[in-house]
Amino acid sequence: MIKAVLLAAALLAGCGTGAGPAETTVTVFAAASLTESFTALEKGFETDNPGVDVRLNFAGSSALAQQIANGADADVFAAADETTIARVADHLENPAVFATNHxxxxxxxxxxxxxxxxxxxxxxxxxxxxxxxxxxxxxxxxxxxxxxxxxxxxxxxxxxxxxxxxxxxxxxxxxxxxxxxxxxxxxxxxxxxxAVNNYPIALTKQAPNAPLARRFVDLVLSSTGQNELVRAGFGKP
Amino acid sequence: MPGVLWVPAVLGLAIVVLPLVGLLVRADLGNWVEHVTSPGAVAALGLSLRTAAMSTVLCLILGGPLAVVLARARVPGVRVLRAVVLLPLVLPPVVGGLALLYLLGRSGFAGHALDLAFGVRVPYTTAAVVIAQTFVAMPFLVVGLEGALRTAGERYEAVAATLGARPWTVFRRVTVPLLLPAIGSGVVLSFARALGEFGATITFAGSLEGVTRTLPLQVYLLGETDVDGAIAVSLLLVLVAIAVIVVARPRAVERAP
Known part of the structure; x- marks a missing residue:
């Protein structure tokens, strides 16, 4: 009986921590060209932050911008050029250029x-x-x-x-x-x-999980992130 | 009729009507004319009407006889054929587009042969758009005609034959006139379906203004960058669709299976 109660309590506690997806998931909208490099960064981030789940949504930058303008739940937006990110500037914190491509x-x-x-x-x-x-x-x-x-x-x-x-x-x-x-x-x-494209990255203003999202952006801008991007063929900003 | 059916019926109607209301509410009606007379939209409308008309004609001259064969021929395997003809109706159009690409594309066996023999390349051409539209639209015509043929039965044809009419005369003077209403509805439905074709076209034919970018592809392209333009062109498609249904024989559409 006591065991059962303990088990139930443990389950509830488990639910308590697990029920807050906003605290443990970061949703990243990224340009299709970032598929390989961001997938690699996702693995590193999840290893360094146990229990955290990075959800990556890859598509054309314009399509992603449109989704953000229509209220999609994104924490981070990484686009393939500055024009696209300027189109949804109202929804974003200040962007930082993290890579170039040609x-x-x-x-x-x-x-x-x-x-x-x-x-x-x-x-x-x-x-x-x-x-x-x-x-x-x-x-x-x-x-x-x-x-x-x-x-x-x-x-x-x-x-x-x-x-x-x-x-x-x-x-x-x-x-x-x-x-x-x-x-x-x-x-x-x-x-x-x-025509060299600058890739900007930014937090969204309504980021459901801003602190964790900021850590992901920091990773992209860190030397680890930069090395990964260079390995994928990107230029340094 | 139980009165309670009204509840789901009204909900069902709402699912059809409300999205169109959403489109209208969000539309920038003041600049509508400007949006739909932009060079991109005009080119897309012209291309859409041309290709949909051509594929409807193809549906009729190929699908019509196919329906007659499926309804009248007494050969084993006809039931299997009937199921095969229905495939494009059930398949996601993008799958149809891929299938066409791997048949008529450069790497496809037919495409390779055409290129070698005649120097003809189908993908990225307006012909590719027409083929994609015909692929998805033909079942609508075939199913309608075949159903009508079965309902009509073979009595009149049999009588005409006993009176000495040859098969071609029977077909021309008895079968086709009997089928006219069904042909009308089939033509309307396949035209509408061809006009709305998107997935198979973008996969197989690509997207280029004036050549392969039909109205639905134009909406998709604008949807990401120029939302007002996309909505304006969408409304244009809605108008064309309504025109097709209203002007072209509403009773015929109602009678379709």
Missing amino acids: LTIAVPRGNPARITGLADLTRPGVTVVVCAPQVPCGAATRKVAPGLRPASEEQDVKAVLTKVAAGEADAGLVYVTDARSGKVDAIDFPESAA
Whole structure:
């Protein structure tokens, strides 16, 4: 009997600590291009903070900004360019730039169309897929290659990567970090220096769990975080 | 009818009507005309109407005969075929788009052959949009026509045949006239479905203004950056949908199975 009461009490206590997801979970909205690096950082953060669960939501930055504007429960927002984050500035604390990225030409493995640089993308018969100008990778694309006539403008950089990896396009403009997936070959081009994306990160104003969220942002900005990002191919701000 | 049915019925109606009200309330009606006459929206509307019309014609000239075969042919396996034809109705359209891509894309066997033999590449073209729309819309026509054929029975056709009419004459003078109402409703439904097609199109055809970016794709693109524009184009789609239902034979739609 006493045992049963103790057990019940223990269960209740357990529920007590477990019932506050706001205290033990951090929800991070991050640009699709951060998938690999933030997933690695998530593991480190959860190891250093036992019992904490980081929930990552990866998508195109513009889509995430739209979700935040519509009241999604995010603690942290990491976007792929400053324009996108400026669009939801009202919902965010002051952003800090934590990484930079630039474009590269992704081609199917083995480069069947023999692309060597930006000039080849305008060759007749070459199928090129890029991001739509409304999303950060597309804005960068328009800056470095304004005269490009793509076969399709995709909604985010992963969609471009998928089409190239599947061989349905001869080339696509993606971030250098995305081209490292191993599914495509990358051809760097000097013009890409004209559009370097700054990646800002910020706490949301209504962050359900601000203290823990701040720790995650600190991790991203720390040398551990920076090393992880550099390993993924990002530049330092 | 038990009066209590009113409760779920009203809730059901609310699920259909309230979201449209939400759209209207949030809409920037003052600038609506500006939004829907933007070059992107005009290109998308034109493309949507053109492709939906073409895929409706394809649905009719391919799906019509298919319905007749499914309803009248006495060959083993017809029941299995009937189930297969229903697949696009049940499948998520994005799966249909992937399937089309791996058939007609460069890596697909048919796409590869077409490229080698004729230099024809289907993905990223307006033709790809029409194919995707036909894929998802055809079952609506086939199911409607086949049901009507079964209901009508074969009496008149049999009589015409005993009077000496050849099969083609029977088809032309008896079967088709009997089916006219069902053809009307099938055409309306498949046009509406083609107009709303999104998942298969974006997967298989991509998204490019004037070539493959139909109205639903335009809404999706704007939804992330220009919400007022997205809502305006959505309202345009609602208007076109209402026009399709109201103008094009409301009774025919009601009679559809």
